[in-house]
Amino acid sequence: MYRAAKFIGGILFLSRLRARNIADSHSQKVKEVSKLVGILGGMGPMASQLFYKMVTDMTDAGCDQEHVNLLLYSDSSMPDRTAAILKGDYENVQAQLLADAQILERSGCQAIGITCNTAHFFADRIKDEIGIPIIHMIQETAQQVAEEAREQKVALLATDGTIRTRLYQDRLEQAGVVPVILPEDMQKMVMYQIYERIKNGKPCDEEKWAVLDEFIREAGCKRAILACTELSVIREELALDDFYVDPLRVLACEVIEFSGKKLKLC
Structure with a gap:
């Protein structure tokens, strides 16, 4: 009885050791x-x-x-x-x-x-x-947009700082895409959503967003880039469709x- 118990115990020990070695090997490969x-x-x-x-x-x-x-x-x-x-x-x-x-x-x-x-x-x-x-993030996004919308208009929704520095415009133009900068009244709406809503811990103003969305689509844009990560939050919040390219996701x-x-x- 003692020998049988000892034999069974040895098998259990070896099985556990083998399982641990397999797990360690898998962990090392990962x-x-x-x-x-x-x-x-x-x-x-x-x-x-x-x-x-x-x-x-x-x-x-x-x-x-x-x-x-x-x-x-x-x-x-x-x-x-x-x-x-x-x-x-x-x-x-x-x-x-x-x-x-x-x-x-x-x-x-x-x-x-x-x-x-x-x-x-x-x-x-x-x-x-x-x-x-x-x-x-910006270079990778520009390349992806170029694959989907070369020689077509793409709206740029971004902070005033991103637009001023042409972070997206130059890369999009080099890739054969036509960037569309919003007029002043629409740009103010974008900045409002970023600073007064999301950064301020408030949800997106859906009525103002609907105005933006309508303007961009009627302008003939193939896509719109959510070129501020607060706008990525809005994409999740409103479950926006694939018309909107999300650099954070890229x-x-x-x-x-x-x-x-x-x-x-x-």
């Missing part, structure tokens, strides 16, 4: 192909929250270990990017963005994504001062692919 991506967020916080949800929802994962390894640094103290651009006062934002990027680099990140369209103006100015690539796709994980859809 680790080998996975890259750590740093996300510089907090601009604004709701957009960063939405981005993490997008990455999680869009990753084809059957267990925790098959999800993307992300290091999210939410720096909500970052000065307003549009205000800095309009004033021509770049130094503070640029210095803080660089310091944040260096924190992510020192933490072992192999690339950085930035969940703010306007911040890419400053990212372009610091990219040579860090040793890891920036996954460029960034999520690129981050998943860079990390070595599998995409569900994009």
Whole structure:
């Protein structure tokens, strides 16, 4: 009886050891192909929250270990990017963005994504001062739009700062797309939705959004780019259709692919 019990115990021990070795081997394989991506967020916080949800929802994962390894640094103290651009006062934002990027680099990140369209103006100015690539949300979006709307009109819904710096216009034009900038009254509506509604913790003003939507479609635009991550929040809130291109979603796709994980859809 003792020998039988000892024999059975040995089998159980070996089975557990083998299961643990298999699990460790699987974990090691996952680790080998996975890259750590740093996300510089907090601009604004709701957009960063939405981005993490997008990455999680869009990753084809059957267990925790098959999800993307992300290091999210939410720096909500970052000065307003549009205000800095309009004033021509770049130094503070640029210095803080660089310091944040260096924190992510020192933490072992192999690339950085930035969940703010306007911040890419400053990212372009610091990219040579860090040793890891920036996954460029605007460049990737422009390329995607060009595949769907070459030689056609595409509306640009963005902050005044993003429009002033031509972050999208230049890239779209180079790709053969015709960017459409909204007239002043429509642009004020966009800024209202960004600053007075979403950044202020309030829902989208649906009546004003309907006016914008009607204007853009009647202008003959093939697509409209939600070129501010607060507008990405509105896309989720109103369940907007595919007429609207969401750069935050584009960034999520690129981050998943860079990390070595599998995409569900994009």
